[in-house]
Amino acid sequence: MERTRRYYEAQGFDKPYVWAHFDDVPFAPLPQPLEQCRLALVTTSALYDREATDPRYVDSGSMREPPERLFANDLAWDKNATHMEDRRSYFPVERIHELAAMGVIGRVASRFHCAPTEYSIRRTLTKDAPELLARCRQDNADIALLVPL
C-alpha cells in the first residue's frame, strides 16, 4: 500500500487513495459440508481487452465452455515480473472441475463472473457486489471462490 501510495504521488496525484478498512468482519458458515456445495468462481479479469479508460461492468461466462483467455491489461498487476499467457495461473476453471470430479466440492456453478475493480468503494458496495451476488444466487451457488489478479 505504501509503495502504491508513493507511485501515485510521483505521478502528481495529490489526494492519496484511501483503501477500505473495517473493524468488523462478517463470516458466513458453510451451509452444508463442502463436498455438497456448489462453487461459483469470480475473477477481476475481463471477457474482452478493455482500454484503461473503458467503464467496467459485471460480466459472466460459461464454466463449461470458458474463453481461451481473459484480459486485464487495464488493471494494476506486476507486468514486469509475470504475464497472463497461462490462464490457469489466474483463472482456475479446469482445476475447479477436477475438484468437483474428485468430490472435494459438490458441483460447479454454470457461470463464472467478472468483477469490475472500481476506484469508487461506494459503487462496488452499492452496485457491483449486489449484482454479483444476485448472479451467484441465480446459479444456486453455495460458496464463491474469488480470485483477484
Added chain:
Amino acid sequence: MSLIARHFEENGLPTVILGSALDVVEHCGVPRFVFADFPLGNPCGPPWNRDVQAEIVWWAVRFFEWAKGPRATERLPYRWAHDEWRERYLQVRDEDRAALLQKGEERRVLRQQLRDQGRVRDG
C-alpha cells in the same frame, strides 16, 4: 474483491479470496483469505507450473472448511523463482520521476475529457 467478499458473507454466502495483495486485503478485513506470496497477476501459481497450481487451488477450496472465524488467513508455502519483483514493483527511481509525472498529467487530462464527454459510469 475484498468488498465483494464482505458483501457476499453479510448475505450468507461463504467466500474464499485467493490472492497476493496481503496488506490491502488484511487492511480491509475479509472472512477467509488464502495468500500466495507471488507478484500480482498469478495468484493460482507460476505460469505453466501445473503441480503448484493444482495444490494452490486445492488449498484455497479446502479453506472454506478449515477457516473457523473471520480474518482467517492462510499463508501458502510456495515461493516465486526469484525475489527481484519485491523491490521492482512500482519502484520510483529518481531517473523515472519526470516520466511518471508526465504519465500522471496525461491521465488527469484524459479523465477530464472522458468526464466532459459523459463516458464514465453513472452512480
